[in-house]
Amino acid sequence: MSTRLSRGGRLIDRSATCRFTFNGRSMTGHPGDTLASALLANDQLLVGRSFKYHRARGLVASGAEEPNGLVNMGSGGRFEPNQRVTTTELFEGLEAASQNHWPSLEFDVGVVNNAVARFLPAGFYYKTFMFPRPFWKHVFEPVIRQSAGLGKAPKDRDADRYEHAYAFCDLLVAGGGVAGLQAALIAGRAGARVILLEQAAHWGGRAPVDGDVIDGKPAGQWVDEALQALAKMENVTTRARCMVAGVYDHGYVLAEEKIADHTPGDGRPKKRLWRIRAGRILAATGALERPLSFAGNDVPGVMLAGAMRDYVVNHAISPGDRTVVVTNNDDAYRTAIALKEAGLEIACVIDARAIVSGALPAKARAMGIRVEAGRAVVKVKGGKRVTGVAMGLQAGEGAVLEEIACDAVAMSGGWSPVVHLWSHCGGKLIWDEAQAHFRPDATRPPTNQDGAPMVHAAGAANGALRGDAALADGARVGLEAAQALGLTPTAASPTAEVPEEAAMEAVWIMPQGAGPQLRMKMWLDFQNDVKVSDVQLAAREGYESVEHTKRYTTLGMATDQGKLSNINGLAVLAKSLNAGIPQVGTTTFRPPYTPVTFGALAGESRGEIFQPLRRTPMHGWHEAQGAYMEPVGLWRRPYCYPRGNESHEAAVRREVLNTRNGVGLLDASTLGKIIVKGPDAGRFLDMLYTNVMSSLPVGKCRYGLMCNEQGFLSDDGVVARIDEDTWLCHTTSGGADRIHAWMEDWLQCEWWDWQVYTANVTEQYAQVAVVGPKARLVLEKLGGMDVSKETLPFMQWADGTLGGFPVRIYRISFSGELSYEIAVPASHGAAFWEACVAAGAEFGAMPYGTEALHVLRAEKGFIMIGDETDGTVIPQDLNLGWAISKKKADYLGKRGQERTYLASPDRWKLAGFETLDGSVIPDGAYILAPGFNANAQRNTQGRVTSTYFSPTLGRGICMGLIRGGLDRIGEEVEFNTTSGGTVKARVVDPVFYDKDGEKQNV
Amino acid sequence: MLILECPYCGVKAEETELSPGYEAHLKRYGPGSSDEEFEAYMFARKNPKGVHFERWRHVYGCGKWFLAARDTATLEVFGTYPAQSKEPPADLVAKIKARRPAWEGYK
Ligand SMILES: [Zn+2]
Secondary structure (H helix, E strand, O other), X not given: OOEEOOOOOOOOOOOOOXXXXXXXXXXXXXXXXXXXXXXXXXXXXXXXXOOOOOOEEEOOXXXXXXXXXXXXXXXXXXXXXXXXHHHOEOOOOEEEEEOOOOEOOOOEHHHHHHHOHHHOOOOHHHXXXXXXXXXXXXXXXXXXXXXXXXXXXXOOOOOOOEEEEEEEEEEEEEOOXXXXXXXXXXXXXXXXXXXXXXXXXXXXXXXXXXXXXXXXXXXHHHHHHHHHHHHOOOOEEXXXXXXXEEEEHHHEEEEEEEOOOOOXXXXXXXXXXXXXXXXXXXXXXXXXXXXXXXXXXXXXXXXXXXXXXXXXHHHOEEOOOEEEEEEOOOOHHHHHHHHHHOOOEEEEEEEOOOOOOOHHHHHHHHOOOOEEEOEEEEEEEEOOOEEEEEEEEOOXXXXXXXXXXXXXXXXXXXXXXXXXXXXXXXXXXEEEOOOOEEEEOOOOOOEOOOOOEOEEEOHHHHOOOOHHHHHHXXXXXXXXXXXXXXXXXXXXXXXXXXXXXXXXXXXOOOOOOOOHHHHOOOEEEOOOOEEHHHHHHHHHOOOOXXXXXXXXXXXXXXXXXXXXXXXXXXXXXXXXXXXXXXXXOOOOOOOOOOOOOHHHHHOOOOHHHOOOOEOOOOHHHHHHOOOEEEEEOOEEEEEEOOOOOOOHHHHHHHHHHHHHHOOEEEEOOOOEEEEEEOOOHHHHHHHHEOOOOOOOOOOEEEEEEEEOOOOOEEEEEEEEEEEOOEEEEEXXXXXXXXXXXXXXXXXHHOOOOOOOEEEEOHHHEEEEEEEOOOHHHHHHHHOOOOOOOOOOOOOEEEEXXXXXXXXXXXXXXXXXXXEEEEEEEHHHHHHXXXXXXXXXXXXXXXXXXXXXXXXXXXXXXXXXXXOOOOOOOOHHHHOOHHXXXXXXXXXXXXXXXXXXXXXXXXXXXXXEEEEOOOOOOOOOOEEEEEEEOOOOOEEEEEEEEEEEEEOOOOEEEEEEEEEOHHHHOOOEEEEEOOOOOEEEEEEEOOOOOOOOOOHHHO | OOEEEOOOOOOEEEHHHOEEEEEOOOXXXXXXXXXXXXXXXXXXXXXXXXXXXXXXXXXXXOOOEEEEEEEOOOOOEEEEEEOOOOOOOHHHHHHHHHHOOOOOOOO
């Protein structure tokens, strides 16, 4: 069993106790524990179930690479799935529960998958569950959903807050081990602005655990002194608990800092996302130990040797009473020695190498530890817990020489540099044959905007694994980086005393000649259940690319993203393909290094300040009236103004009828308003609009269409000629910014010699539409201008003073009614609106919202950009040929519209539709055509673009596109409905109301 | 996230301040052009791995469009220049040729 030792533990504070629960069971630990070490102290080795076979899973690692120890943490608003126990600091009251098991961790139904494992080989997702088709929905999916999946999605709103912080530096050092510290010291002393980030809560990396001696001092003391020296430099910032997640273009770095993760509810943000722009990046991110592939290497109790050493030295954890160490290198002997020094028994060190000669093995032997050279673990015995190992010859096929009882196994297959940050922006790797790993190729670094190297790798991340080498490399690369920044740093040469190590020997399968039975039990990816046999099968089935094999087998696709499995997996693949490892290559490393919480990415952008809101000057009035608001781009506009318990539907009907029969008021301030001015403004607008705007007389208005270069309709609106060289272009509410940018694009990039100036004045003016037969009465009541038919006829505008307000009145109509759109400076908007409401009271004026606006325009057959258009519709499709100039030699979209297929009689064109039964056709419905297409889908001949209940006509009305358009008037067609049925409708003129357009001219 | 220096206001702008405008130095083909010319203008875009000329707008800055030459693979930026240019400036072309001897020119 695993327990807490009575002595030692360099990181824990035994004077204090933290209570926590795991699966409801109360446990205790100490400050300084990780959740992983605290669980081990309570003999809770079993932490989860694997994804596919639901095999029992124990802790394998002690850091970010841990594949098994993922738990649901907390409850309510602080519930979080998939929290890694090895990187979670223990705190008082922590609640954790294991995941991926059903019904319980100890007894799990999904483990039957294990019994049928030979039916669930590589690619099983693609091979199985395909047929018969109905089985997927009714059998496979429900079972898989019940028994698989990692963690649960939180149900409650996140109780915590998160923030973003921005920083700039000359040198960003990722990793606070001895290499990173040494590099930061050199660059900092040279005057560089340095940011040094360490993902863990403590500094120093492996050196203090491994007992290195630096400059004659214990590594821990050297680390403390380095930190003190850095703290004195104003140009250096250090942060622990801050994980560099990714390196992006031109020195952009994202890092996630844990702030209140371990002190929940203390008022501080839970996490902070750092957005850093760095001149250079120095990756001193260390190395990760590789598992060895022997049968049963996934049984709980089998752990990485370095992790076991961490737990013993840092947290005084005994992983078991009797441990077997299995290795292909000298470093793992440090674990054997540390365990022995802690008073624990080492049953044996099984070393795959035929000759074991280093200083560390010698020391182990001198301590009385049994060392077996040229041997292999043939298999691990035990189910939920290791009970022993069977030992054989590494060079053999698996014949058992001896069975050794033990309750823990420490394994080491060598170390792989953490090359993620080097690789994120394209840094290349080279294969280091001696250390059997990929490491950064300094001759092919990722580059910056100036073409110079952007990332420097140092220390173990650069392949300098041993403590002394890492320190020296940190000094060398720190100097190099500071010089690259144009500084004149002073070299440092700290010396570290570490034992000499003999060469490691690559071991990809243990024993080397293991047969299929053993290979089926050799795990590569512990979380996703990918075994040596799966990768070999993929190779036999023709998968040669490492990227394809990854996706086919799911190797490295678990939440640890292949941190443990990557090299072992591709070594097996390479061997199966009879290729070299460098030829097979590695999969791509992509950010983030470890998962980043969504909350941290969102930062403050949630709730009220999720995005900027645009409010018209009348916004407050609408809200005070209880208007139901809807988003229109970043604007919020009233959809309708319900009265009392009135439904939205009833409110819209009332608003439509009141506008048709009396007078309605619309806040039209969001309408786009762009001033186009200059000697060439008319010429420019003639290029922009499909019709002629240069000929528009001063004082008049004209409706116009804008198309993109393909000829498709892009925006529409009324243009007013203000004076000889000034036009005001109204755009759609959603189109103002886009159209202004479109104008600038052509003016700056194509016709830059034309003298035209544009200004988007959308927000400078509030606009009120006074609409309906009694509209004139309201304006007359306000008083100050002659708004008679004679003085201000339809499609003219006039400046003046109305009710004391400076106004510009446009007589334009989007409803077919007598209508005045009145613009006032935005600062007058709210007061003017209230004046209109007051003046209109005696005429029964009511405000109306966007839905009534849409119904009113649809009753008139007016198109709406985004409803009748979708980027594939030309004006001619909408019967708007009258708004296209035949005389102009050119306008944007003219050439596009000349493409022959746009003249096809088969194009879907605009028409109106009325159901025979008066009902409303569902939004999105299609007009059915006889027969089925090649995909067994019903043929169609058109679709709905706008569909409403018309209060004016008391029936459903619909605009839509149909093959043949208006030529089809009088025909009966069928639309599909949401219930799966159909509804019959007659093709009609899309102008449903006041066909002659007389009402707007009164 | 790229950094491009706006040739108008001199700001070293982050990508979030910019909006992309795709390939630079396109020739517009309007009415009277052949189907092939129009198709090339509308749809045939270069997608080189290497030196590329692009349009960018300093949209959350001075609002000006400008042109940039950069390497799409290494993200090295060779330079930026005003949108009111018929072709890349000679000194920029010389600089690119020096950095990328195998480059075949912007056309
Ligand atoms: Zn600028």
